[in-house]
Amino acid sequence: MSRRAERDTALLPPAAAPFTKNMIGAAIARREDHRLLTGHGKFLDDLDMPDTLEAAFLRSDFAHARILGIDTSAALDLPGVIAVFTGEDLRPIMKPMPAKVAHPDLQEMPRLPMALDAVHYVGEPVAVVIATSRYIAEDALELIDVDYQELPAISSTAAALAQGSPLAHEGARDNIAVHAVQRAGDPDAAFAAAPHVLSETFRVTRGGGHSMECRAVAARFETATGQLVVWDSTQAPHYARNALANLYDMPEDDIRLIAPADVGGGFGPKAQFYGEEAVVPWVAMQLRKPVKWIEDRRENFIATMMERTQTHRIKVAFDDDGILIALQDVFEHDQGAYVAGLQVPMITLSTVPGPYKIPNIHTELYSCYTNIVPTSSVRGAGRPQAVAAMERMMDRIAEYLGIDPGEVRRRNLIQPDEFPYRVGIMFRDGSPLTYDSGNYPELLSGVIERIDYDGWRRRQAELRKEGRLIGIGIACYVEGCGLGPYEGAKARLTNSGDVLVTLAAAPQGQGYETVYAQIASDAMGLDMRYIGVTTGDTGRIPFGQGTFASRITATAGPAVLQACQALRARIFTTAAIMLKLEADNFVFRGDRVCLAEDESIGVTLREVTQVANVGKHGITLLRGVPAGLETQAYFAPERAAYASGAHAAVIEVDPETGRITVLKYVIGHDCGTVINPMLVDGQVLGGFAAGIGNAMYEEQFYDSSAQPQTTSYLDFSLPSAIEVPPVTLFHIQSPSPLNPLGAKGAGEGGTIPAPAAIANAAEDALRPFSARINEMPVTPPRIVAAIAGRTPVVH
Amino acid sequence: MHPDVRDGTDKQVLRVIVNGEERRGVVDVRTTLADFLRHDLSLTGTHLGCEHGVCGACTVLLDGTAVRACLMLAVQADGCQIETVEGLGDGDELNPLQAAFHRNHALQCGFCTAGFLMSITGALRDGPVETEQEAREVLSGNICRCTGYAGMIRAVLETSEQVYGTQAAS
Numbered sequence: 001m002s003r004r005a006e007r008d009t010a011l012l013p014p015a016a017a018p019f020t021k022n023m024i025g026a027a028i029a030r031r032e033d034h035r036l037l038t039g040h041g042k043f044l045d046d047l048d049m050p051d052t053l054e055a056a057f058l059r060s061d062f063a064h065a066r067i068l069g070i071d072t073s074a075a076l077d078l079p080g081v082i083a084v085f086t087g088e089d090l091r092p093i094m095k096p097m098p099a100k101v102a103h104p105d106l107q108e109m110p111r112l113p114m115a116l117d118a119v120h121y122v123g124e125p126v127a128v129v130i131a132t133s134r135y136i137a138e139d140a141l142e143l144i145d146v147d148y149q150e151l152p153a154i155s156s157t158a159a160a161l162a163q164g165s166p167l168a169h170e171g172a173r174d175n176i177a178v179h180a181v182q183r184a185g186d187p188d189a190a191f192a193a194a195p196h197v198l199s200e201t202f203r204v205t206r207g208g209g210h211s212m213e214c215r216a217v218a219a220r221f222e223t224a225t226g227q228l229v230v231w232d233s234t235q236a237p238h239y240a241r242n243a244l245a246n247l248y249d250m251p252e253d254d255i256r257l258i259a260p261a262d263v264g265g266g267f268g269p270k271a272q273f274y275g276e277e278a279v280v281p282w283v284a285m286q287l288r289k290p291v292k293w294i295e296d297r298r299e300n301f302i303a304t305m306m307e308r309t310q311t312h313r314i315k316v317a318f319d320d321d322g323i324l325i326a327l328q329d330v331f332e333h334d335q336g337a338y339v340a341g342l343q344v345p346m347i348t349l350s351t352v353p354g355p356y357k358i359p360n361i362h363t364e365l366y367s368c369y370t371n372i373v374p375t376s377s378v379r380g381a382g383r384p385q386a387v388a389a390m391e392r393m394m395d396r397i398a399e400y401l402g403i404d405p406g407e408v409r410r411r412n413l414i415q416p417d418e419f420p421y422r423v424g425i426m427f428r429d430g431s432p433l434t435y436d437s438g439n440y441p442e443l444l445s446g447v448i449e450r451i452d453y454d455g456w457r458r459r460q461a462e463l464r465k466e467g468r469l470i471g472i473g474i475a476c477y478v479e480g481c482g483l484g485p486y487e488g489a490k491a492r493l494t495n496s497g498d499v500l501v502t503l504a505a506a507p508q509g510q511g512y513e514t515v516y517a518q519i520a521s522d523a524m525g526l527d528m529r530y531i532g533v534t535t536g537d538t539g540r541i542p543f544g545q546g547t548f549a550s551r552i553t554a555t556a557g558p559a560v561l562q563a564c565q566a567l568r569a570r571i572f573t574t575a576a577i578m579l580k581l582e583a584d585n586f587v588f589r590g591d592r593v594c595l596a597e598d599e600s601i602g603v604t605l606r607e608v609t610q611v612a613n614v615g616k617h618g619i620t621l622l623r624g625v626p627a628g629l630e631t632q633a634y635f636a637p638e639r640a641a642y643a644s645g646a647h648a649a650v651i652e653v654d655p656e657t658g659r660i661t662v663l664k665y666v667i668g669h670d671c672g673t674v675i676n677p678m679l680v681d682g683q684v685l686g687g688f689a690a691g692i693g694n695a696m697y698e699e700q701f702y703d704s705s706a707q708p709q710t711t712s713y714l715d716f717s718l719p720s721a722i723e724v725p726p727v728t729l730f731h732i733q734s735p736s737p738l739n740p741l742g743a744k745g746a747g748e749g750g751t752i753p754a755p756a757a758i759a760n761a762a763e764d765a766l767r768p769f770s771a772r773i774n775e776m777p778v779t780p781p782r783i784v785a786a787i788a789g790r791t792p793v794v795h
Numbered sequence: 796m797h798p799d800v801r802d803g804t805d806k807q808v809l810r811v812i813v814n815g816e817e818r819r820g821v822v823d824v825r826t827t828l829a830d831f832l833r834h835d836l837s838l839t840g841t842h843l844g845c846e847h848g849v850c851g852a853c854t855v856l857l858d859g860t861a862v863r864a865c866l867m868l869a870v871q872a873d874g875c876q877i878e879t880v881e882g883l884g885d886g887d888e889l890n891p892l893q894a895a896f897h898r899n900h901a902l903q904c905g906f907c908t909a910g911f912l913m914s915i916t917g918a919l920r921d922g923p924v925e926t927e928q929e930a931r932e933v934l935s936g937n938i939c940r941c942t943g944y945a946g947m948i949r950a951v952l953e954t955s956e957q958v959y960g961t962q963a964a965s
Contacts, residue, residue: 036905039840264906509904
């Protein structure tokens, strides 16, 4: 019995005046590039901040311990050391930092800006030294004496959930942060009645963001005005500013938080709020001196948030044709020592069903406390793990029934005429999971055709006879993106006659200075050269959310569109009054506003600003002129949009070494309307490199006392140009009806299904051995272990 | 050179030629070359990504050879010629490699870019780079987390072709 997709009434796009797409869709080279190519980037530690003191954090060597005392006297005596602060010294700001994404049943253990009575992960800050140089500050760290009483530590979700296991937090009820369930239909009845049921346990480990620039924060307190200025290499300036206002009990307008124009990558970890961000500005205020902290890579390995391991126990029910009847996935998520936010496992919880029609669904989360650095989003944000579990099972169904894996998927895909499609469960944005638009069959057939699927199946059979192990893997996904609650932009015609677009959002390489000038240009009908973009400064625009979850194009884009259309209207109204004409047939030509049918009749943009902005001192404004040519718009999407895609991989596996060589890789991508195709390709291919890292290389290790074993790039492999294979990439565009640009998100689609595609290909390559690949990343030892003791059978 | 010991720290006078210009400084002997360039000479184009020699963001050319400025002491560079990213272009004009990066969207956040430009500059002085695989090998000593390297590969091949006049193999 198949479930008919529930049809909403047709969604109307939010009202927007029509606009011509000249710049939207154009591959404009980036304005940001010049300064970055010539060594004049404005990353935080590049900024000229004279007389700034430097901070170094003393971090716990134990995963779980009580702090009995801290002796800082020797550190204070070191020449060049200005001050040392412990948790005790920071009492006024020792308030719990709330989880970014929470849940009514969350057992939330307080996360303080600095450890006070106990530490809960190796790397947790216990003291901070402020000195004249970072070198001296680090010398001083070695002189601080901390008296720890070591406690047992939890190093995995299995340990967290085991009977009689110690507590990751003393005083907690247990090691479960939250237990959550999503259900649709009647899965129990469906499983009981189904002709076929398959189950498996998958362990998926993902690494950290590893942006090339680590975290950084600097602050200066203006004693004369009581204003705090904070520079923060963050993805979320307003979120951080609000956190500081709350912790310091200061009015939000007295804190100006600026993400530098250049932030060296974010990928999720910089969208969280950390104790260091709370401590450094506070210390600067106490000392009445500017202070900065530049994280180094060793700190980044142990104390910056990351994703880690999820264990999925998944079962699927299906009929003789491979049509899905029911899905159940119970998974454990390593939340770490504190819940900085539940977004990753909540996203996993609702991503498992993917692009398939599944009438009965049960997904269940156990988010577990461990004594390791908290986890939070890293590019993909919980979706890769969900896709891995589901896509591995689609291949298992195909193997079980003897049907081609591409065909099994094709039979189950949601069809292009079934949108908006209600999955039956909730998404992490609080709304019913409803896919807005897409063409999943075209993505699947597109990758199958372009990878020469039939050709490779023939070659696979022939080469197997020679003992060579070729594998083909497919993975399809749907990606919730463009999340609310809102994003904002201002547009102002400045007194020099240029348009300034002010985004609340902060970039880390996505090209906002270029892309939003393109959107503004089309919204106004004004040449892009007269439009500038500024970003990420809470002093310039009061409200914003941040760059994460592939959300900005779909939210800031429409905000810029709306603000610029409104600005255009105000400019034309002003010009009409200045020229004593009706306002309805103006255009921009160069730096002038003129009549469409007679361009000699017009005024310059500067003249317009003289009238509406500058005015004449004491003289009445021309009647009808709207004073002050600035507009603002906040766009709040009705719900998340859904990008989608498919990956296909052909690999060869060396059975002796376990080495995987990728022979061919194809990506099909649908992010709705493409604003700048060169930049979108960059996002997909960059995301793919991260996906290959997750699929084959990136894994951190902890011993049973939760001590990190991988603390440098000598232990932990990021893909270089040798490890990232070439990709054939194609796009389709299914515009989203949820915003006037039709835009979705492009930042994570390259990453999300890569581990699933590679794992599917690996198991396919090892089919003669009947071997199982149930753990990701698919590393050589795992390949070798999967076939150990087995003899290949070639038909 | 005369060590000038003050407050228990060893300092040394240092003379280097950076991008063709003589620069002098007095540094603690334990100051890295990267920190000397960035903070003493205000040449902040060279970046620090790992400080253990793997990521390559700190790569500069020292007497023509690519080195990790994070793993060298500034005093080890005394008397040497150093080339940094700031010396590649001519005023506002980009050199062929920089222009090729721009055309091919070979950078996103830009943090790793200086290190790549210097590594590639060193490699191209050794000879042409004519195949995609060779280009990948030239790039393999540096890490980028944003781009996936595709634009950089094209940029290397295009620049090699421009500099050496040989057609890159497709």
